[in-house]
Structures are given as C-alpha cells and as structure tokens.
Amino acid sequence: MFQPRGDVMKILFPAALALASLVSPAFAQNTFGPLIAPEALSEKLEADAPLVLDIRGDAYAEGHIPGAVSAPYAQFRGPADNPGQVIPEDQLEATLRGLGVTMDRPLAIVHEGDTDTDFGAAARVYWTLKSSGLTQLAIVDGGMTAWEAESLPTSTEGSTPTPSEIDIAWTDKWLATTDDVAAVVKGESEATLVDARPASFFEGKQSHGAAERPGTLPGAQNLTHSEFFKDGTRTVDPETARSISERLGLASDRPIVSFCNTGHWAATDWFAMSEIAGLDNVKLYADSMVGYSKTDNEMANVPGLFQNLINQVTGN
Structure with a gap:
C-alpha cells in the first residue's frame, strides 16, 4: 500500500521530517488523529493546547468543551441549491483565519454525536481541512455526547479566537x-x-x-x-x-x-x-x-x- 511521504521521510531521513511537512503539508503523516477519544483530548488540552472547533451551531451556547471555538458546519457548506459544493478557496481561507486555524497547531473537530448521520458533518469538515493542507487533525469520537457521557468539564463561556494569517494549500487529491x-x-x-x-x-x-x-x-x-x-x-x-x-x-x-x-x-x-x-x-x-x-x-x-x-x- 502507498505510504504517505511523511512516513517515508520518517523512516529514511528523520532529520528532514519537519522540512518535508513544510514543503508538502497535504501528504504529511497525521500523528494527532484521525480520531481522538474524549478522555485523550481532555489530557491534550492541558499538554498540547490543540484548537477545538465546535461545529454544532446554536448548541455551542448551551455548553461546550472549555476553550472550544464555535465554527458552525454551515461555514463549510455550499449554497442551498448545491450544499455539497466546495467553498471557494479565498472564502475558505478567510473563514479559517477568522477561526484562528494555523498549519502547525493540532485541531480537533467536535460534532453533536447523537446519530451516525451527524458524524458526516465532522467528516466533511475534516476532509475540507485536510484538503486545505492541514495535517494534525482529529474528530472527537462520539462527539459532544460522548464527552458529556464521560462527565468531562463543559463551559458556556464563549471563546474568541485570535485571527491567524494562514495561507491554505488546497489539493484536489481527495x-x-x-x-x-x-x-x-x-x-x-x-x-x-x-x-x-x-x-x-x-x-x-x-x-x-x-x-x-x-x-x-x-x-x-x-x-x-x-x-x-x-x-x-x-x-x-x-x-x-x-x-x-x-x-x-x-x-x-x-x-x-x-x-x-x-x-x-x-x-x-x-x-x-x-x-x-x-x-x-x-x-x-x-x-x-x-x-x-x-x-x-x-x-x-x-x-x-x-x-x-x-x-x-x-x-x-
């Protein structure tokens, strides 16, 4: 099976791994995800300070993972007559900048997690971010429902992200x-x-x-x-x-x-x-x-x- 370029570099040229991810971020290895359990994310919030994007929309105000940024799923969708349409690159880049997304910070996506259909929203955002060149991505397995089931802390205090200057590198590979x-x-x-x-x-x-x-x-x-x-x-x-x-x-x-x-x-x-x-x-x-x-x-x-x-x- 084809191995991502990051894996090859890690095996053959460990010192060049970081450079490889900069040159071709869309093909680097994802060591953060693709899935992360609620408890594991809770531990990483203290150690690695990943960015958490809560894509649930209005439900965010009712309680969310502490420090999570509200990023409603609609921001990653096309118009009503063709919701699946890929967002124009300049529009997507502006959205990610406003959310404080950067290439080097691990990012976790949180959906509601109450149905298997709901997971598709997180998967579509994940696909969009991966296609934009981000490599350290994860979906919270079970979403907010699983987080609350494990009695992990929640907050109703909104988080205002620090805007970034991310330059995305869109690829049509996927x-x-x-x-x-x-x-x-x-x-x-x-x-x-x-x-x-x-x-x-x-x-x-x-x-x-x-x-x-x-x-x-x-x-x-x-x-x-x-x-x-x-x-x-x-x-x-x-x-x-x-x-x-x-x-x-x-x-x-x-x-x-x-x-x-x-x-x-x-x-x-x-x-x-x-x-x-x-x-x-x-x-x-x-x-x-x-x-x-x-x-x-x-x-x-x-x-x-x-x-x-x-x-x-x-x-x-």
Missing part, C-alpha cells in the same frame, strides 16, 4: 468533480463508485429536496454510511473498516469515489475508507447527486415517470 464522475460513467476512466446513502435513495425511491431527479450513478455500489459505526455513534476500528471495504472489493488499486446527496454521508464513507481503513486513492464527490442530477449525464435507478420526462426532454 476530490472528484462532476466531470471526473461523468468520465467514469461514460467508460472514459476507471474508478469504483460508492453510494453512501440509505438503500431507498440508491434505489431511486427517495431523493434530496435540491436534486433534479432521483437515482444513482450507473455501476455504483451501495455502502450505507451507517455500516461504519458501532453502538450507533462510535466508529468501527481499522480492522473492521478494512473488512467492510474488502467485502465489497474496494481494497484495490482502482480509485474509489464516495458520493451521496450533498457530500455529507459520503464524507463518512470517505473518512472510514481513507482515514480509518487506510485505503489509498479514496476521493469524495463533493457535489454528489444534487450536483450530478442537474446535468444531462446518465443516471441509474431512475423511476419510470422521471425517466419518461427525461426522454421527452432529451428526445431519447
């Missing part, structure tokens, strides 16, 4: 675009397409409110995001994540593209396969089916009524 996906559907390139939605969406029985039509990508496999959880909200271990992936034939050299409706559930599948299972070349189709359904590209599992309307419009 991104699949609509053009990329359309090329796979047309047979012009190869990738394994993985639909992270519940079966009802995959089968075309349900669709997102912003989607133009129900259905999925032709040739896609259905790997519902909820399979990567135990006890509802805690993620599976690496061995189990690899086993789930291998069961579907995903642990191969072919690129894997995870998608859903808006890149939310798909972020969970991406995180589980890429960060937990350690599979290389896993990509997130950020726009997902809401974005794809607005094109005239071929879809599968489209109900007959919708297909008839499409045929009338396209003349097929």
